[in-house]
Amino acid sequence: MIRILIVDDEPLFREYLRKKINWQDYGFNIIGEAKNGVEALELTDELYPDIVLTDINMPHMNGLELTEELYKRYPDMGVILITGHSEFEYARKAVKLGVADYILKPFQKEELLMTLLKFRNNIKTSHELKARDQTNKELLTAGIINNLLLEQSVFTDKEIKAELDSLGMKVTTVKFVVTVLRMHMTGDEEIAVWQFAVGKMLKEYIKTNRNHFVLSDHHGNVVSILEVEEDWQDSDHVKIFRKFTDMVSKNLEFKLSAGIGSCQKGFGRVRHSYIEALSVLNQHELENCIGIFTYDLMKEENKDISIFNVEINEKLMKFLREKNEEEVIRVLDELYEHISSKRIAGDYVQVISMGLLSLLISFITYAGKNIEDVFGTDFSPNALDTLHSYYEQHHWIKKLFSKTVQYMIEHRKTRSYEVAKKAREYVEVNYVRNDFTVAEIAKAQFINQTYLRSMFKKEMKMTVSEYITGLRLEKAKELLIEDTYTLAYIAEKVGYSDASYLSKSFKKHFGIAPKNYINLKG
Structure with missing residues (x-):
């Protein structure tokens, strides 16, 4: 449903708008009414409508002033002005400032509906794009964080922080505590079903202004990676997870145990905290214990x-x-x-x-x-x-x-294989351009550069850049063999900005200059 806020100082006109049209039949929902711009701003902050349908002439704050303030706060919000003939010039100016549309009083309900329906399609498209963008960001973030758990990262803290910042994840303290939650139930299929649900509940349960990443590992556990304050206390962390596990055990048909790793500084130490959390959890599972366990309190001999x-x-x-x-x-x-x-x-x-x-x-x-x-x-x-x-x-x-x-x-078709295959295909089509980048290849697959580089090297045993260079130089060698093109022409055809750069790269890669290679083949 497209959410609409009506703003007009005349109660009878607001009632007319509300009752004249069966809004739900057309995919709209009236979520509120305001009698002036000031009240409308308060409701907008609370309800966040998709469309504000507002009169121009109102006390305290008129429709144009309201529109200006709305676009400062919510640039994507749609505003449709309802105006009389005497205010027509104001409405035209407002359209130039970005107002979605305007409608003149008096009007037929069909005229208003046509205006709204025209705008509804734009809003639905915008919502779909935002949802898709959000999903892609979540997938990219999960890929980065998951890599930190699986193996030691080859990237610096600064590089990972920049990547997360670009996805809207502002990391400040770079101090993390990893907690591993294990569900005590029988059947891998049942565990797989509950992993997502428990992870979602945990994400909603822990209210923090710091980053909190929740994902599943390959052992069937739910993993919490929580960025903590400088004055973080182990006892506070234990209390949070004890309350959460108690709540789950009380309301659901299984029990949860939690292993808590030590607080670690830097992205490269996230895996260390994860290993500690797994260790203490596994140790107590051997002893048939269910509860909250911290690595710091684990017996030294264990x-x-x-x-x-x-x-x-x-x-x-x-x-x-x-x-x-x-x-x-x-x-x-x-x-x-x-x-x-x-x-x-x-x-x-x-x-x-x-x-x-x-x-x-x-x-x-x-x-x-x-x-x-x-x-x-x-x-x-x-x-x-x-x-x-x-x-x-x-x-x-x-x-x-x-x-x-x-x-x-024998049945190979891994994620890294698919990522590398698509990357190779993209390079083979675009290597002739000297301006295409690794970031562009990653964007085409809706993955981040870090993940692409990691998966590509894992599969191909070389970096993406090395593959691009190798392909370009092999293509250059093929053209050189024909002995009909200038080096400048070949450079342009294989994605090099100039002939001298191609010559240096060719000699470094093959151990022979292009000119000498032509003579050798001739």
Whole structure:
């Protein structure tokens, strides 16, 4: 519905407007009435209408003064003036100042409707564009923050802050605390359904003037990344999450636990706080405890092995995503070698192996694959119970991880693959332009530059800029072989601003100057 505010000092005319037309039938909703400009401004701040339908001649603040003030505060708001013949010149001037339209008294209701309907389409288009823009911004922001959790960022705090600033996220303290929320319920499908709901509730529950990023991780957890004040207190954070988890447990059919990492300074330390939060949560889960747990209060003797286990899991998840079987096997071998050297008790080894299996199943599930397709119809997690030595468990777990990587390679079509593929296609069409940028490639896919560079390098093992340069120089080499074009012409055709720059780049890339290359081929 398009929201309309009526402004006129005559009660009978306001009533006429309100009752003469069945507004809802045409997609409009009268959300309020005001008798002068001052009152209209107060209502506008409160109700934020799409259209203000206002008379010109009113006491205290007339329609033109109201219009001027509205456009200062709300540049996108539509104003339609209702005016008499004696005020016609004022209305014409107002249109020049940006008023959407005007209508002369007396008028038929059809005339007013036509004016409003004409403007309604513009408003609907504007709303759709804003919604799409907001969605894209949210996706870009989520991509940046998610990368901070998954791996150490290759970008500086300044670069990440600038990227977030461009998306409307003003980061001030650059101090963050990561909290990991885990839902205690059975069934991956049920968890996936509730992840979004719990994340949305948490976002609405924590009222702060600082940034609060809420997302889901690949373990099925809800992750809160909260920017905190300089005088942040751990006890205050615990109280907030205790109240939230109590509220969820009381009203829903499952319980929540929360692991809280330490306060860290800088974007590069967000992952560290996340690892700590996961560690303390996992440690207490082994002890069958449900509640709010902080890493700072975790027993020192548990910190090393807990952090070790989480880091192993994160490394495995990283190499699984990269389909790097060699690194996956190396990490598993190192883990079980550590188990052997530390003479870890058999029961705890069983817990570690079950944790690895759970990680693997989560990875397959979140990749949208079927467990039976990967492991076969005869697979059962209970098989682990029959393996008593850590050697047997080691062999079995390695076999499952290898099968998973091989399956993913055979059925490869990852997000990084899609991003890199579309980027390559864009470059191949636009490399002839010397003014096109990486930012332009990212914008075409509705992703940010940071995410594009990361995904492209992951897939192509080179930067976007290196790919662009390589393609341009290969095209230049093809033209040089024909030996019919000047170097200046070739430079223009492959996206270089001048021949000398092409010559320097060509020699640096191929180890030979273009002129000598022509002679060599000739």
